[in-house]
Amino acid sequence: MSYLLRVQLPDRPGSLGALALALGAVGADILSLDVVERGSGFAVDDLVVDVQSGSLPDALITAAEKLPDVHVDSIRPYAGMLDTHRELELIDQVAAARTDRLQVLVDNAPRVLRVGWCTVLAAGPRGTYRVVGSPGAPETHAADAPWMPLERAVVLDTDDDWVPALWRDMDTALAAAPLGSSGNVLLLGRPGGPEFRPSEVARLGYLTGILATVLG
Numbered sequence: 001m002s003y004l005l006r007v008q009l010p011d012r013p014g015s016l017g018a019l020a021l022a023l024g025a026v027g028a029d030i031l032s033l034d035v036v037e038r039g040s041g042f043a044v045d046d047l048v049v050d051v052q053s054g055s056l057p058d059a060l061i062t063a064a065e066k067l068p069d070v071h072v073d074s075i076r077p078y079a080g081m082l083d084t085h086r087e088l089e090l091i092d093q094v095a096a097a098r099t100d101r102l103q104v105l106v107d108n109a110p111r112v113l114r115v116g117w118c119t120v121l122a123a124g125p126r127g128t129y130r131v132v133g134s135p136g137a138p139e140t141h142a143a144d145a146p147w148m149p150l151e152r153a154v155v156l157d158t159d160d161d162w163v164p165a166l167w168r169d170m171d172t173a174l175a176a177a178p179l180g181s182s183g184n185v186l187l188l189g190r191p192g193g194p195e196f197r198p199s200e201v202a203r204l205g206y207l208t209g210i211l212a213t214v215l216g
Contacts (some may be wrong), residue, residue: 001052001054001055002078003060003075003078004076004078004114005064005072005074005075006036006045006046006194007019007072009042009068009069009071010041010069011042011070015067015110016033016069019067022063022064022066026060026062027051027052027055028055028060028063029050031049031050032047032048036199039195040128042069043085046114048078060072061075068169072073074193074206087207089108090105093212093214094108094211094214097109100132100215101215102120102132102184102215103132105120105186106120106133106134107148108135109186109188109195113200113208114190115188116136117133117134117138118186119137119187120187121142121148121184122185123183127169128144140166142162143162143164143187144162145162146160148183148184148185149183150163150176150177150178150185153205153208154175154177155173155195156174156175158172167189171193172190173193173196174187175196175200175201175204177205177207179208179211179212180208180210180213180215
């Protein structure tokens with residue numbers, strides 16, 4: 001069983017080693033690590049850890065947060081492939097697709113961007129509509145998207161009236177980015193959080209900028 005932990009810890013020598021020891025003490029092996037963000041004296045890392053079947057995720061949180069100034073932002077099951085070049089792989093997959101490139105994009109984006117679901121939205125004469133959605137995308141659609149069109153990647157306010165109640169009930173963090181000049185928007189949902197970090201939003205903007213040229 002694998003879990004994805006988002007952990008905030010002090011950005012100083014030895015912090016990550018202490019965290020690895022603490023997680024190892026409860027039977028967890030770190031399989032991969034991505035630096036999400038670095039700030040003044042702190043770092044936010046995504047860790048994929050492997051634990052024995054039946055182990056409780058609460059034990060991982062307790063072990064990590066026993067360390068000084070360490071906080072677990074979120075933990076969720078992880079079934080994705082481990083790949084240190086995920087963005088490049090996604091671009092290659094979309095470029096290689098002969099048809100349904102948008103569907104290929106949304107099917108693979110959740111693993112790359114570590115979100116729960118992904119859709120592409122467009123605006124038509126009758127309002128906003130969903131073009132394609134990933135597996136796991138909510139059946140409840142947003143009836144409106146007053147924030148469209150977009151000029152850059154942004155975090156969306158989940159308290160706005162346009163957000164479906166079900167999305168709010170699931171505490172879904174939302175971010176979106178334009179797909180070039182097409183008018184289409186890539187919408188990401190992360191049920192249960194965590195919130196999108198500024199570095200993640202910047203990364204999303206760079207990625208969609210490249211993808212827009214591939215999509216044409």
